[in-house]
Amino acid sequence: MSPTGMQIPVAKPLLDEQEIDAVRRVVLSGWITQGAEVAAFESEFAAFVGASHACAVSNCTTALHLALKVVGVGQGDEVITVSHSFIATANAVRYCGAVPVFVDIEPDGFNIDPSLVEAAITPKTKAILCVHQLGMPCDLAQIVEIGRRYSIPVIEDAACASGSEVLWNSQWEKIGRSHGDVACFSFHPRKLLTTGDGGMLTTTVAEFDAKFRLWRQHAMSVPDTVRHGSQRVIFESYPELGYNYRMTDLQAAIGRVQLIRLPGLVSKRRRLAEQYRDGLSRIEGLTAPVEPSWARTNWQSYCVTLPDWLDQSKIMQALLDRGVSTRRGVMNIHRESAYADPHSHRIAGHLGRSIAAQEKSIILPLFAQMTESELSFVLESLQQATSTLSRSVSRLVG
Numbered sequence: 001m002s003p004t005g006m007q008i009p010v011a012k013p014l015l016d017e018q019e020i021d022a023v024r025r026v027v028l029s030g031w032i033t034q035g036a037e038v039a040a041f042e043s044e045f046a047a048f049v050g051a052s053h054a055c056a057v058s059n060c061t062t063a064l065h066l067a068l069k070v071v072g073v074g075q076g077d078e079v080i081t082v083s084h085s086f087i088a089t090a091n092a093v094r095y096c097g098a099v100p101v102f103v104d105i106e107p108d109g110f111n112i113d114p115s116l117v118e119a120a121i122t123p124k125t126k127a128i129l130c131v132h133q134l135g136m137p138c139d140l141a142q143i144v145e146i147g148r149r150y151s152i153p154v155i156e157d158a159a160c161a162s163g164s165e166v167l168w169n170s171q172w173e174k175i176g177r178s179h180g181d182v183a184c185f186s187f188h189p190r191k192l193l194t195t196g197d198g199g200m201l202t203t204t205v206a207e208f209d210a211k212f213r214l215w216r217q218h219a220m221s222v223p224d225t226v227r228h229g230s231q232r233v234i235f236e237s238y239p240e241l242g243y244n245y246r247m248t249d250l251q252a253a254i255g256r257v258q259l260i261r262l263p264g265l266v267s268k269r270r271r272l273a274e275q276y277r278d279g280l281s282r283i284e285g286l287t288a289p290v291e292p293s294w295a296r297t298n299w300q301s302y303c304v305t306l307p308d309w310l311d312q313s314k315i316m317q318a319l320l321d322r323g324v325s326t327r328r329g330v331m332n333i334h335r336e337s338a339y340a341d342p343h344s345h346r347i348a349g350h351l352g353r354s355i356a357a358q359e360k361s362i363i364l365p366l367f368a369q370m371t372e373s374e375l376s377f378v379l380e381s382l383q384q385a386t387s388t389l390s391r392s393v394s395r396l397v398g
């Protein structure tokens with residue numbers, strides 16, 4: 001068993017009395033849905049990432065839907081993205097009536113391979129939806145350059161990337177300024193900054209931000225906050241089709257506390273990840289994830305690649321038997337039944353690396369409260385499991 005005799009979870013949000021105090025303040029204020037707290041969270045988040053605009057929504061999936069819609073993605077259009085992502089990435093494309101076009105990932109990482117993007121472009125391509133998978137920035141410089149050259153907007157699925165950074169014109173900048181046209185964040189508990197559920201759209205384009213604000217609130221011409229504060233009777237109107245994609249003030253109040261914690265969470269995770277990298281270099285067969293020189297990840301997940309001879313479910317079971325939770329590598333969207341209809345998507349080239357990444361990688365426990373001894377125990381368990389499993393393989397072969 002682990003040092004504490006407890007199961008080591010794969011992830012764990014950091015929440016305490018400060019979040020409780022924040023929610024208490026909101027409950028007692030009498031205004032609990034989208035209001036002053038959401039507005040404050042938006043301006044604090046915008047300042048944090050260096051964006052001119054930030055609009056809070058109910059989650060990252062709804063953020064992706066609005067981002068694709070604002071750049072004009074509609075019925076029959078194509079959006080270039082990856083299959084190797086959480087299913088919401090491609091689902092948002094389908095909400096617009098468009099077709100996700102899947103390209104493969106890089107040889108030494110879990111992000112879109114920029115060298116495959118150009119070949120996937122057709123006259124129907126209306127956006128490139130790149131993902132900063134597991135918090136690791138994708139190669140934005142190359143993708144944004146391709147987008148500019150073909151006049152195709154770039155949307156960043158930054159669901160996992162709160163607090164991650166990219167080297168941009170020789171300066172470290174936060175993911176979300178945004179470097180593409182719009183960046184979309186998630187505040188689900190599996191990400192670093194959590195509000196339970198929640199999302200954020202950041203952009204430098206004022207007109208996009210105005211559209212997000214309209215659409216998230218039923219496309220209501222005059223928001224309830226304005227009517228509430230008015231001394232004159234105002235009737236609202238609904239000029240176009242909108243949605244209810246609001247974040248509540250309860251969530252935003254938690255988010256504001258979490259945002260203050262975020263830099264500390266990132267540096268703690270980066271220290272733990274270094275300890276993993278050192279330890280993994282001494283375990284035969286396992287490959288630590290690579291951080292490119294132009295990226296500073298928040299290590300939302302720490303995903304290790306297994307050698308061919310090591311069975312994914314066997315090693316995960318061996319770790320679980322010792323109280324260490326893991327998860328398989330990121331899924332592939334095109335392999336799910338929801339994508340069985342060949343008209344639901346298009347595959348550009350091969351997805352061999354995406355499939356290998358799903359089957360030959362595992363996500364190790366990593367969370368801010370994790371102790372060095374817990375991390376050493378994970379490494380020791382990996383060492384033991386790989387050597388036991390390699391002996392059984394060599395017995396079979398020999």
Ligand SMILES: *Cc1c(COP(=O)(O)O)cnc(C)c1O
Pocket residue numbers: 059060061062085086088089131133157159160185186187188197198199
């Ligand atoms: C978590 C995640 C989403 C969905 O975020 P929600 O806030 O749960 O809607 C989308 N894309 C990626 C890559 C994710 O990891």
